[in-house]
Every structure is written in C-alpha cells, then in structure tokens.
Amino acid sequence: MILLNNAGFSYGPRAILENVNQELAAGSFHFLTGPSGAGKTTFLKMCYLSLMPDSGSLKIFDQEVSELSREQITQMRRRVGVVHQDCQFLNHLTVRQNIALPLLVAGKNIEDSMENIEDLLAWVDMGDRADAFPEELSGGERQRLALARAVIMDPEMIVADEPTGNVDWEMGQRLLTLLVELNKMGKTILLATHDLNLIRSIKGRVPAKVLRLKGGNLSLAGAQL
Amino acid sequence: MSENPLAFMMGGSPSDQIVPPKGNATWLTGTASGAMAFIAVFALTLSLALGHLADYWSLDLAQSATVQIVAEGEALDLQTEAALQVLRTTPGVASAEIISDASQIELLTPWLGEGISTDTLPLPRLINVQIADTGLDGESLLLRLKAEAPDASYNDHSFWRAPILEASNRLRLMVAVSLGLTALITVIIVVLSANTALASNQGIIRTLRLLGARDSYIAQAFVRRITLRATFGAGVGMILALIAVLFFPSQPQTSGLLSGLELRGLDWVYPLVVPVLVGISAFVASRMAAHYHLRREI
Numbered sequence: 001m002i003l004l005n006n007a008g009f010s011y012g013p014r015a016i017l018e019n020v021n022q023e024l025a026a027g028s029f030h031f032l033t034g035p036s037g038a039g040k041t042t043f044l045k046m047c048y049l050s051l052m053p054d055s056g057s058l059k060i061f062d063q064e065v066s067e068l069s070r071e072q073i074t075q076m077r078r079r080v081g082v083v084h085q086d087c088q089f090l091n092h093l094t095v096r097q098n099i100a101l102p103l104l105v106a107g108k109n110i111e112d113s114m115e116n117i118e119d120l121l122a123w124v125d126m127g128d129r130a131d132a133f134p135e136e137l138s139g140g141e142r143q144r145l146a147l148a149r150a151v152i153m154d155p156e157m158i159v160a161d162e163p164t165g166n167v168d169w170e171m172g173q174r175l176l177t178l179l180v181e182l183n184k185m186g187k188t189i190l191l192a193t194h195d196l197n198l199i200r201s202i203k204g205r206v207p208a209k210v211l212r213l214k215g216g217n218l219s220l221a222g223a224q225l
Numbered sequence: 226m227s228e229n230p231l232a233f234m235m236g237g238s239p240s241d242q243i244v245p246p247k248g249n250a251t252w253l254t255g256t257a258s259g260a261m262a263f264i265a266v267f268a269l270t271l272s273l274a275l276g277h278l279a280d281y282w283s284l285d286l287a288q289s290a291t292v293q294i295v296a297e298g299e300a301l302d303l304q305t306e307a308a309l310q311v312l313r314t315t316p317g318v319a320s321a322e323i324i325s326d327a328s329q330i331e332l333l334t335p336w337l338g339e340g341i342s343t344d345t346l347p348l349p350r351l352i353n354v355q356i357a358d359t360g361l362d363g364e365s366l367l368l369r370l371k372a373e374a375p376d377a378s379y380n381d382h383s384f385w386r387a388p389i390l391e392a393s394n395r396l397r398l399m400v401a402v403s404l405g406l407t408a409l410i411t412v413i414i415v416v417l418s419a420n421t422a423l424a425s426n427q428g429i430i431r432t433l434r435l436l437g438a439r440d441s442y443i444a445q446a447f448v449r450r451i452t453l454r455a456t457f458g459a460g461v462g463m464i465l466a467l468i469a470v471l472f473f474p475s476q477p478q479t480s481g482l483l484s485g486l487e488l489r490g491l492d493w494v495y496p497l498v499v500p501v502l503v504g505i506s507a508f509v510a511s512r513m514a515a516h517y518h519l520r521r522e523i
Binding site for chain 2: 048049050051052070071073074075077078082088089090091092093097101102104105106107149153
C-alpha cells in the first residue's frame with residue numbers, strides 16, 4: 001500500500017523526516033505518534049500526496065510518486081480519504097453537500113449517490129444534521145462529518161490527522177469505532193494521535209501497530225496491539 | 226474546462242457551488258469591467274462620430290470650389306463674365322454664382338469688425354462653384370480660365386480639406402490607442418481579481434485538491450464566475466455609455482465644430498461587441514491566471 005525507502009523531507013535547511021523506511025500493508029491499522037513538531041503531519045501529507053519527499057523513494061499503491069503526472073496524482077488522491085483535525089469544510093455548503101463534495105469534484109452524478117450519502121449520514125449518526133452548516137456543528141460532529149466525507153468515494157486508505165484532538169473521550173471512542181469498522185471492511189487506516197489512551201483502547205478490536213516519529217526518524221514501537 | 230463556451234456561460238456548472246458567492250474580487254471585476262466598457266464604448270462612439278463629422282466636412286468642401294478674380298474696373302467685369310461662361314460650359318459644374326460684395330463683407334465682419342467699406346478695402350470678385358457628384362477636371366478648367374480670364378485663380382478647397390482629414394485620422398488613431406489601453410487595463414484587472422479570488426479561497430482550493438479535484442475543475446469555478454461578472458459589468462457599462470451618447474449633439478444643422486457627434490444606423494451595433502470582447506478577454510485572462518496559480522502547487 002505505502003512503501004517508504006530512505007524518504008526524507010525538509011522545510012528549507014530544517015530536516016523534518018530523514019531516511020524513513022517503512023511499509024504500510026494493505027488492510028493494516030497503524031497509529032502514528034510522536035511529540036508535537038516531530039513531523040507527523042508532514043508524514044501524513046506525503047501519504048495523501050500533499051507533499052512529495054525531497055529525497056528517497058515513496059511508493060503508494062505500488063507507484064513511485066515522483067513519477068506521477070498531475071492527473072495521476074489527482075486520481076490517486078481519490079483513493080485516499082483524509083480526515084483533518086481542523087476538518088477543512090466548505091462552510092457555505094451544508095453537511096450533506098460537504099459529504100457529496102468528493103463525488104462532485106470527481107464528476108459523478110450526485111442523484112445516483114443520494115442513497116449512499118444518506119447511509120453515511122446514518123452511519124456517523126448525523127441524519128438529523130444533514131441540512132446544517134459546518135459552523136453550526138460541535139467538534140465531534142465535525143469530525144464525524146469529516147470521516148463521512150473521507151469515505152464517500154470508497155477509498156482504499158484512510159489517513160486521519162489527530163481526529164480526536166478536539167473531542168472528549170466518549171466522542172474519541174465513537175470515532176475510533178468507526179475507523180475500526182472501516183478497517184474491518186478492508187480499508188487501510190493510518191491515524192496520527194498523541195493520545196496513548198486512545199491507542200491502548202483499540203487492543204483486542206483489530207490488530208494495530210504503532211509508529212513512533214521522533215527526531216525525523218520513524219520506528220515501529222513495541223509489539224502489535 | 227467546458228469545451229462548449231456557450232455551455233460554459235449558460236450552464237449551471239456544478240463547480241459553481243464550490244466558490245462562496247460573495248467576495249471582493251468578483252465585485253471588483255464587475256465594477257472595473259463596467260467602467261472600462263463605459264470608456265471603451267464612449268471612445269468607440271467618439272471615433273465613429275468623428276468619422277462622420279470628418280466625412281461631412283470633407284464632402285462639403287470637396288463639392289464646392291471658389292474662383293477668385295483680382296482685377297480692377299472694366300477688366301474685372303469682363304473677366305468675371307468670361308469666367309462664368311467658362312464655368313457654365315464646363316462638365317461637372319452644377320452651378321456658378323457670384324458672391325456679392327455684401328455677402329463678402331458679411332463673411333469678413335467677424336474678422337475685421339463692423340463698417341467695412343469697399344472704398345477702403347478693395348474686394349476681389351468671388352464665384353462660388355458647386356461641383357456635381359460626377360466631379361470635374363480641375364486642371365482643364367484652370368487652363369481654360371487662364372485663357373479667358375488671366376487674373377482668375379481656382380481654389381478647389383484641398384488646402385482646407387487636407388488638415389481636416391489629417392486631424393480626423395489622428396483622432397481616430399488616438400481613440401484606437403485608448404481602446405487598446407482600455408482593453409489592456411481590463412485584462413490586468415481581471416488577472417489581478419482572479420489572483421485575489423484564488424488567494425482568498427486558498428483553503429477551499431487546498432481542500433478540493435485533497436478531495437481529488439483537477440486543476441481544470443477548480444479553475445472553472447473561478448473563471449466562470451469572473452467571466453460572468455466581467456461580462457455583466459461590461460453590459461451595464463455599455464448601456465450607461467449608450468444612454469450618455471443619446472445626449473450627444475445631433476444633426477450638424479449648424480457649422481459648429483462638435484455638431485453631428487452621434488451614432489447612425491449600424492453604428493449602434495458596434496458598442497454591443499464591447500461586452501462580448503470583455504467577456505472573451507476575461508475568460509482567457511482569468512483562465513490563464515487560474516492555471517498559472519494552481520500549477521505552482523502539487
């Protein structure tokens with residue numbers, strides 16, 4: 001699914017990631033941890049093709065990203081669902097329209113997907129908030145909306161950047177449960193968090209691994225959960 | 226990007242939804258395009274009207290000529306009669322009439338003041354010649370006049386027509402330069418407003434990219450909005466300019482220099498082209514700006 005070989009990334013003279021070697025297999029569940037500023041978001045951005053490594057190699061879906069055309073990058077982004085901590089919605093669109101947005105930009109007929117959209121709204125328990133605008137939502141609702149939007153295109157991988165950072169424990173668990181469900185459906189999950197309790201709470205639900213990012217280096221932390 | 230420009234303009238593109246409907250950039254585009262269209266239509270109208278005015282003056286002068294006889298006493302009357310005879314038998318001369326002394330004094334009064342007397346100011350004999358539409362052979366006429374009336378000279382008014390035509394052509398050139406500058410400023414404003422719109426919606430663009438939107442899809446939303454605003458603004462500017470044109474002085478019933486500044490017949494069609502050209506310019510300029518802006522990031 002994702003294969004990094006001596007991959008690195010720098011912001012000017014400051015190296016964020018150095019010689020990262022890691023493989024994320026299809027259908028796996030990985031947590032990504034590390035202190036603030038360690039480069040978690042940079043690593044995730046490379047995984048959803050918002051940044052390109054400036055050294056080494058990164059393969060996503062068995063394709064070397066440095067060799068991709070703009071069109072191929074666009075197509076590949078549609079195979080990766082992204083959930084941000086700050087969600088990044090279009091605030092002038094309703095919840096339902098935001099969920100439909102990936103379909104819209106892909107040129108798909110929204111009418112044909114209405115049933116799917118309603119199912120997703122029910123899945124994230126937001127059926128009664130479909131016509132609300134993002135700014136009217138609570139933190140937990142926003143994260144569930146972001147997750148619904150991330151999966152509408154039936155992506156092969158979900159990348160989530162601190163999705164539980166702004167919600168309480170109960171809501172964090174609800175989100176984790178949704179991600180576990182997706183993983184059981186065969187989706188590859190990469191979830192960045194610094195919440196160790198959240199990581200521990202997955203034990204026994206799905207086999208998950210923890211990646212630790214520190215000092216620009218990525219390593220597998222401890223045994224499989 | 227839509228392949229059919231008409232569909233691009235008329236169709237409710239799905240990408241319309243992704244850009245918030247409000248924004249300073251769109252307001253700026255509409256207003257600036259309106260102002261530029263107003264200036265362009267006004268300049269165009271001025272050019273057309275000046276053309277008509279120049280044609281009018283040129284034609285008026287080209288269809289008349291003057292024969293002047295400078296002699297004294299009996300010789301003046303004899304040569305006048307001879308000249309009239311020559312003129313009346315010359316093909317292309319519609320009429321030839323002596324301008325009376327009284328008429329000459331009337332023409333000179335604005336320049337020399339009241340109380341002009343032919344006793345103190347000897348006047349030449351002037352014959353006003355009206356030339357038929359077929360025209361006449363000026364050189365041949367001059368030779369015959371010299372033979373019959375040696376003190377006669379023939380003035381076909383080309384001396385007066387040349388500067389009028391030259392002034393008209395220069396004014397038209399200035400108007401063309403003004404139109405070109407107006408078009409350039411319009412394009413610059415559209416490019417600036419496209420960049421402003423793209424910059425102020427950077428968050429939306431970033432989100433759309435992550436969702437798998439192509440550059441062309443993102444660009445279309447901005448280009449369509451800017452093009453429609455520019456065309457609409459230009460349309461309003463054109464209408465206001467045409468209303469202003471209606472207040473131009475109309476028929477050249479007097480000999481005032483600015484008489485006759487008006488549009489006639491098909492002239493009214495030309496201003497309609499301005500909003501179309503503004504729309505096309507806005508489409509091309511905003512599309513190029515949007516693609517340039519979007520290609521700077523992956």
